[in-house]
């Protein structure tokens with residue numbers, strides 16, 4: 001059975017990506033990171049998601065990126081700013097080189113278990129302008145991985161990074177997820193990580209807008225905006 005490592009944050013994008021890989025018949029190996037993010041809600045969500053997705057193995061790797069901070073998601077002295085879906089600059093929630101770090105570790109895991117596929121749920125269309133969500137970066141990483149792993153460079157078993165939503169909007173992604181039966185209610189998107197989603201950060205705003213546009217009910221949220 002072909003194996004895939006899926007980066008699973010516990011958010012919406014990675015959950016839909018996981019179900020897509022599942023629908024394509026991969027044996028599923030999920031990878032989550034405790035990178036010093038300001039709350040553990042996403043990681044709890046990831047663990048719950050793996051239980052219903054039928055994954056073969058779930059790994060949690062700790063990397064203390066909060067030691068140097070540089071992002072409102074890892075530096076508790078910084079505020080998570082209110083969101084703006086029309087923003088064009090890079091928000092302070094950008095975590096320096098996060099996806100480069102994650103994909104490097106995913107490559108190590110993939111090589112160790114002889115998986116030739118890595119899935120990541122990034123999009124360069126309507127998210128927050130993060131440079132490490134662009135196809136040019138994904139292709140460059142794939143190239144680096146295939147130069148830097150024995151399985152690819154010496155054994156003719158190259159690794160492919162799948163970013164199935166790279167040119168999809170979040171709305172399209174939700175429609176796909178609805179068809180695949182993704183348990184949206186288990187996913188967590190809010191940057192702030194309170195008892196319930198704040199409804200005002202970038203991530204909450206993008207999620208709400210996309211569900212509305214997709215015509216799909218966000219089963220994680222009640223009519224008054226509270227998490228069930």
Ligand SMILES: [Zn+2]
Nearest residue numbers: 190198201204
């Ligand atoms: Zn929020």
